[in-house]
Amino acid sequence: MKLFLKLFAGLVVLLIVAVVLLITTIDPNDYKQQIQTQVKKSINRDLAINGDISWAFYPQLGFSSGEIELRNLDGFNRQNLLKIDQASLGIDLVPLLKGQIKIGELTVNGLVVNLITNKNGRSNLDNMQASGAPDPKEKAPEKDISSETEKGFFALENLQLAGININDAQIEIQDLKAATTHKANIKKIQLGKFSPGQETDLSVQADLILDNLQAQLDLQSKLLVASDFSAVELKQFSLTTLLTGETLPNGKVDGSINTDIKYDLNNAKAELTDLIIKLDKIQLSGQLSVQTKQLTTVRFALKGNQWDFAPYLPEPAAASTEAASTEKTSIETTNAKKSEQEPDLSILNSLDINGTLSIEGVKASGLTIGKINSxxxxxxxxxxxxxxxxxxxxxxxxxxxxxxxxxxxxxxxxxxxxxxxxxxxxxxxxxxxxxxxxxxxxxxxxxxxxxxxxxxxxxxxxxxxxxxxxxxxxxxxxxxxxxxxxxxxxxxxxxxxxxxxxxxxxxxxxxxxxxxxxxxxxxxxxxxxxxxxxxxxxxxxxxxxxxxxxxxxxxxxxxxxxxxxxxxxxxxxxxxxxxxxxxxxxxxxxxxxxxxxTLEKKRLEEKLKKESQQRIEEQKNKLEDKVKDKLGDKLKNLFG
Incomplete structure (x- = not known):
């Protein structure tokens, strides 16, 4: 036992001596050109290391860098694809002897990322592979992980990370073909001490600029990664948002999402429990699960409160004259016909959805609907x-x-x-x-x-x-x-x-x-x-x-x-x-x-005609009677 301890102590001393010699005799800045050349060969991009790269020995072995720039190819309106003002990372040496990986805090300051699509549809992410590399569009053979050793001396469950601290990061997404620009200003991304099987704090604060809208985001959660890396949980997940812009009702919209999220990596299934989504006074709560395999399977049971969409719908503009109204309607009809396009429902073939939605009521465009169940x-x-x-x-x-x-x-x-x-x-x-x-x-x-x-x-x-x-x-x-x-x-x-x-x-x-x-x-x-x-x-x-x-x-x-x-x-x-x-x-x-x-006249005419015929008959009958009477008198006188 004493011999083993002496050997172990000797190994530790040798490791420390080796590290001291490494950081005192080797200047990493001497290898800037080799690093930049290798990056060019690997991803077909120029790397500029403007600041110094320095070693750190105590309390951890690590490094820190100054300004680093990854250039775009010619033909883009931004010089850099990526830029970092300063970054640092360390690792504990002694735990390595026990098969443990203890990484210090990863710090990145002043990160800038520019993602650009030119007017011709070309992206600054295109052609990022080494010369002679296979086409990334060609499907690579599936890796058989069943034969790999799941656990080794440096097992993932022994990984520890002191934390991540990213400050003042900026991401800009330009699509010059579609004439759109979106920006994200990330104030901070903080992850506490991380180790599989243990909860840690996750915090993200960012501002988004989407066309004429600005969004403030604040995300807080407890991150838990399973010891075997089979599942990821975001407990007490809370995302609050504030949208501002001239096109919004009252110039702003408050939103929030609160839930517990669990993602099963083996089954590609995400479950959201105790879900509460709010948009100002509009609320939706319940349970939701999504599984992505051959079909995207969605199951949900959601309930909403009274939804009043009136504040979010534009008021109808009153036309000053009937002619103006008619002209406006004609223009709107013409534009509607031009913009009409049959929706692509092919996505329905890849979905398996089954769920219930209940809403206490809806108000929209003057229409009032009571409780809805579907x-x-x-x-x-x-x-x-x-x-x-x-x-x-x-x-x-x-x-x-x-x-x-x-x-x-x-x-x-x-x-x-x-x-x-x-x-x-x-x-x-x-x-x-x-x-x-x-x-x-x-x-x-x-x-x-x-x-x-x-x-x-x-x-x-x-x-x-x-x-x-x-x-x-x-x-x-x-x-x-x-x-x-x-x-x-x-x-x-x-x-x-x-x-x-x-x-x-x-x-x-x-x-x-x-x-x-x-x-x-x-x-x-x-x-x-x-x-x-x-x-x-x-x-x-x-x-x-x-x-x-x-x-x-x-x-x-x-x-x-x-x-x-x-x-x-x-x-x-x-x-x-x-x-x-x-x-x-x-x-x-x-x-x-x-x-x-006309009917009355016809009736009267028929009546008069009938009465006239009756009078004629009566007169005829009277005349016949008179003739008979006179004829009878004459016959009497003749034979009397």
Whole structure:
């Protein structure tokens, strides 16, 4: 044992003497040119070591450097790909004898990285390989790690790092072809004492500049790497952000992410538990897992609070004149058609998603939606909502929908039902349409191909039906118009003008089909205690216009005397034409009067004709009677 100790002590002394001789007799600056030449051969870039390289002996063997620059090739607007003002790193010698790797603190100050893509699409990272090296695009043979020794004298689980300290780093990403520039100013990256199987503190503070937006980031977490390096955990992960910019509501948006993250390297699976995401007052919480293998598998169960998107949506600009509004709409339509592009859904073939999303409510563009529950499934190139339910204006929306990628041809299906929904506030908030009210029951099933706005409008085909109860039709008072018509027919005084132009109804029912952008409402029937309205019409989705031809028939019970009682059988044509937002109602009372007068004239003519025929018959009969009487008297006198 004593002999072993003497030998060990001797080895330590020899190692120390060797290190002392190394750092006192060898100047690393003498090898700058060799280092720079080797870098040029290895990565085809010039390395400039401007500062001194110096050894450190106590308390660790290490080195420190001055300014180092890695140059770009010619043709880029930045001289350097990478620049470091100062860097240092050390390693303990004695633990090496025990198979332990104890590295001192890695310090990097003044790191600058420039990543550039030229206007011709060339990157400053291209061609970074030694001459004669294989093309990096060619797939390298897979390394068989099963035959490698997982543990050796210098086992990874014996690795220790005193820490990492990176200060004042700058990363700039330029894409001159896309005319975009993004910058990251990293104030600090700090990692505490690191050793596999033990937690350590991780801290990152940085500022990002993205076009016209600036973002302040602050990341804090506990890093834990498994002893066998099979898993990485970020416990108590907290990322807070502050976005600022003129385009943001109130000039800023606060955000944060809090969760525990675990990544299993063997199964390529990340799990986020106790997840809470906040964007100002918008919040989403729950569980999420992502596994990347042959398919990217995602599982989640998420819940959200009340989401109000109003502060984040631009306010609609009011046009000064109708002409300006029309011109603006025409320009927007032209631009929309130019910018429309069928989305690439091929990514659906590589996804396996199954999860639930529940939101307490949503407000957006004036539309108010209550609690939403949905189940989302993506599998084999098909994405489905099965189903989605939403509380909507005192009623319920139930919908099942799917989109599918079929070798570049996107198709979709939808089945929806509105039950007990108040239609007037829904139409006002959703589309600024205000001409009808009532409690609706609406059913629709359709399908189509193409997912751009114009393709959906033109390519959607399907059929449905609807029923509105206890509602009102705005823009015309049919009862008042019929009273005016009666007054004209009877020469009675005109009724007092109604203050509100609306028509009450007990029910409004119909069925329809959709094809080629046209809604064909084949049957429309409206009933009220005093009249009946029926007919058919078309709604052009592309032009957003209505064209309906209906008939109004006043009703009255034969056993009751009403103000409309003497109009029984009268049919009044009603036309509804114009844009969805402002349809025009035309009631052809004059035509109804003419038709009524024509019928009355015909009735009178028939009556007069009948009376005339009756009088002729009567006169004929009287004449025949007189002739008979006179003839009888003469015969009497002749034979008397």
């Amino acid at each position: 189940k989302i499934i993506v599998n084999k190139g098909k994405a489905q909502l099965t189903p989605l339910t939403a509380e909507l204006y005192q009623g319920l929306l139930t919908m099942e929908a799917s989109i599918e990628e079929r070798k570049g041809l996107n198709s979709y299906q939808i089945s929806s039902n509105l039950n007990n929904v108040q239609i007037r506030p829904l139409l006002i908030d959703a589309a600024e349409i205000d001409f009808i009210s009532g409690t609706t029951d609406f059913n629709f099933a359709g399908k189509g191909q193409g997912l751009t706005a114009s393709k959906i409008k033109k390519g959607l085909t399907g059929k449905g039906d609807f029923k509105l109860l206890d509602g009102e039709l705005y823009g015309i008072n049919l009862s008042q118009e019929v009273r005016i018509l009666k007054a004209k027919l009877t020469a009675a005084p005109q009724p007092t003008e109604a203050n509100i132009k609306k028509t009450d109804f007990a029910s409004l029912t119909g069925n329809f089909t959709i094809d080629n952008g046209i809604v064909d409402n084949q049957k429309l029937l409206m009933l009220s205690p005093v009249m009946r309205l029926d007919g058919s019409g078309l709604a052009d989705i592309l032009k957003e216009t209505l064209d309906y031809r209906l008939s109004v028939t006043p009703l009255s019970k034969s056993t009751e005397k009403t103000e409309l009682g003497d109009l029984s059988g009268l049919v009044i044509p009603l036309l509804i034409k114009g844009p969805f937002s402002d349809p025009k109602f035309t009631l052809d009372t004059e035509g109804a009067i003419k038709e009524r007068l």
